[in-house]
Amino acid sequence: MLHELLNALEETLFMVFSAGLLAWIVGLPLGVLLYTSRSGKILENSLLHTSLRFVIGTTRSIPYAAFSIALIPFTQNIAGSHDGSLAALIPLTLIGIPHFAYLCDKALLKVPTALIEATQALGATTIQIISKVLIPESLANLVQAFGITLVHLISYSTIAGVLGGGGLGHLLTHKGYGHFQLDYVLSVLTLLIVLVQVVQRCTQYVAQSDALSNV
């Protein structure tokens, strides 16, 4: 049983952190674009802003199970199968990106406009304003936003497990849904709760660490 649990945990961690990493890499620039294209901001562009907001808003509002099922042909195309952890990574990443981008935008909105103006007065380029002011000043909030995204991804990964993906969700379906095996169900639940707590504590700790705590 221990072996099964560890295997499942490893698969879950793989799905959640790979999707999370991709969500950070793609979601952060998207979030920055969503923020900076808003009217009155440094890259004001209402067409870009409205389209981004539409895509991000729509994707976020689809329940994950529906989203994942709707993506089956696409997943099949890319991963060659729609079963397994690798295949589950595709819908997970695609939901993680807009989720994190949305929260990035919210975090960036907390940076006072006056700081951006003061940096413009120094003759800074748009890239310099983003890299030297916007992101460093909102880093603590961005890390917390990332934590929230990871927690959502953990929850989505169990749905992915139910829908043919691997990990703790798969183990739970297999051992709990078929013939209810209390020891498995309790162990999986405990692992999930611990995982969520660890992620939350860690991001909280990083966000409040010395380097970021002043923000």
Add this chain to the structure above:
Amino acid sequence: MISLTSVDKLYKQGNTVMHALKGINLQVAQGQIFGILGRPGSGKSALIRCINLLESPDRGSVVVDSCELNSLDVKSLREARRNIGMIFEHFNLLYSRTVYENIALPLEIMGYSSKQIEAGVRPLLDLIGLSHKADAPIDQLNVGQKQMVAIAKALASKPKVLLCEEATAALDPKAKQAVLALLKAVQKTLHTTIVLITHEIDVIKTLCDRVAVLHQGTIVEERSTTAFFTHPQSEIGRDFIRSAARAEIPNSLAKTLKTKPIANYNPLLRISFDDPSTQGSFVAALVQQFHLRVNILQAHLETIQDKSTGLMLIEAMGDMEEVKRVIAFLEQNNIYVEVLGYAPRTA
């Protein structure tokens, strides 16, 4: 150094248009500290932000250091702005950076190497006396120190012009004095041209060489600070001076004061003069040449820009004809007289 010609600024909010600046003409000479005095809502904030184009004027031209800013493309404007430092009421420092890193920001933006940055930042830390706080985060500073760091940051790119947006409004009196002294030192040692906006008359008094009074988007008067304090010309200017100078009419007298001359009433005069050493001689002249008896209610010295000016409140005991001759005599001698009212004759 700075020249604004026919500058207009409009703010549109829905269907209403607010005319924040109307036909502003302004010249600031190299090395001057130029104060723009105005009440809240007078448009002074819009005016100072037009100088580095944080607000772009709807009409008119803005020339700084022989460069017309409002005809530049984005890239050239960015470069021109490095020649214009700016400090703000609420400092606008980055909390994600230390004191040193905040002052380094303008140099990083200019693409300097870390050696060049160090060479630029260290002397500024010495100038503001915060070398020992170089690695401190911003939230460990008090408000005065924050504004000092903001000044050092604004000076890092060695700008020819420093703009101050209500730089002392958020400071306690002690911090305010320190910041004003620093600005004065910056003008003296670095010969930076400084433009500041304020609603505090004492900032003008201690710091500025010239002053412009802004009211409802227009400049109602503009002159040297000494001239402004001794002979304010606009109603708003006089209000500001009255609020600052303590030459107020004693309460008991104020109650009985009339605005028009009547028989048996003596005119009450407020007299200001640039050179306090002349005080004795003109009082003597009044008595000896004009045989006018004067009752001195108040007399004191004001320090404006390290120079003393005198202020007196006197009751002239004589009829209006006689007093008019006296006023003409005083004004010939560059002494400014204002008739405040008429008080009942007691003696």
